[in-house]
Amino acid sequence: MALARLSALALSVITLGMSAPAQAADEPPHTVVMRDGAIEIRDYAPQIAAEVEVDGSMSRAGNSGFRPLAGYIFGGNTARDGEGSSEIAMTTPVTQTRSQEIAMTSPVTQSMQTGGSWRVAFIMPTEWTMETLPVPNDPRVTLTEIPARRMAVIRFSGGPSDARFAEKADELTAYLTEHGHEMLGEPVYARYDPPWVPTPFRRNEVMIEIASD
Structure with a gap:
């Protein structure tokens, strides 16, 4: 059963881009501390991520990284x-x-289509800890603790697009610079919906960690 589900999911990912299962609606715990149109600042609780590092363009790396994480x-x-x-x-x-x-x-300012290495991650549900999470059978998958952090986020709709993500990263960076926020890391590209959700309704975000006030 698990293998059949994984095969179907991988096929959807390869065909239509990286996404999450429709029934998995839970998001990592966070508090919205500011909202300005499509931009939010959120405080996230500590997390545990299952991660894999892959090479290639943004789209190719996303597809390649999704499969071993889904397997885990x-x-x-x-x-x-x-x-x-x-x-x-x-x-x-x-x-x-x-x-x-x-x-x-x-943030990185180079084109998001030039290749390189990428970290693709699933955030683990809050009921799991590093002591209770099972060990990945695939050595490419690692478990990483992420401390509490403040993230600036810009939300937008549509299908997966390297150029669109890069455009929104630039827009968020400009906003944070204008408002005097100290940026602490490179953009994180987040996709929320499965490929069968109509394209105009798919939720995407770019996130950048910022210093707390």
């Missing part, structure tokens, strides 16, 4: 005590971030 949550894992495996509920969004070899203090 659909049972491609081993319990900490070595007995059996678990299926893990999926939260939205699926996120994608350009990997960096050194710490960044401002």
